[in-house]
Amino acid sequence: MGKPRENKKKPQREGRVVTVGKAESVPPGRGATVKLSDGTEVAVFNIDGTFHAIENFCPHKGYPLADSRLRGPFVECDWHGWMFDVRSGVCFRDKRCSVESYRVETEDGWIKLHV
Numbered sequence: 001m002g003k004p005r006e007n008k009k010k011p012q013r014e015g016r017v018v019t020v021g022k023a024e025s026v027p028p029g030r031g032a033t034v035k036l037s038d039g040t041e042v043a044v045f046n047i048d049g050t051f052h053a054i055e056n057f058c059p060h061k062g063y064p065l066a067d068s069r070l071r072g073p074f075v076e077c078d079w080h081g082w083m084f085d086v087r088s089g090v091c092f093r094d095k096r097c098s099v100e101s102y103r104v105e106t107e108d109g110w111i112k113l114h115v
């Protein structure tokens with residue numbers, strides 16, 4: 001498998017809550033790239049109306065997971081098929097390749113991301 005790649009756009013945990021967009025802009029069963037003001041980014045997914053966020057980076061070769069296919073609560077990387085649980089960031093290929101997950105909530109139709 002090799003060593004997981006480093007995600008240089010991974011947000012640091014700062015105890016902040018950031019409003020990142022309108023909930024209606026990410027329909028159920030879809031993902032979206034959310035760029036933060038410091039140049040970092042996450043992948044936000046809507047699973048049946050509940051939002052989740054993980055790193056927007058597959059540790060295999062770096063493909064953006066927001067652009068990959070959702071299968072229920074799992075995202076399958078478009079490049080080589082690694083699967084991640086968008087609720088936890090766990091990688092099914094190898095747990096050492098799991099990605100960070102971030103808490104998300106919605107309020108008055110806005111997506112709020114905890115970083």
Ligand code: FES
Pocket residue numbers: 058059060061062063077078079080081082
């Ligand atoms: S980049 Fe290879 S599986 Fe994601």
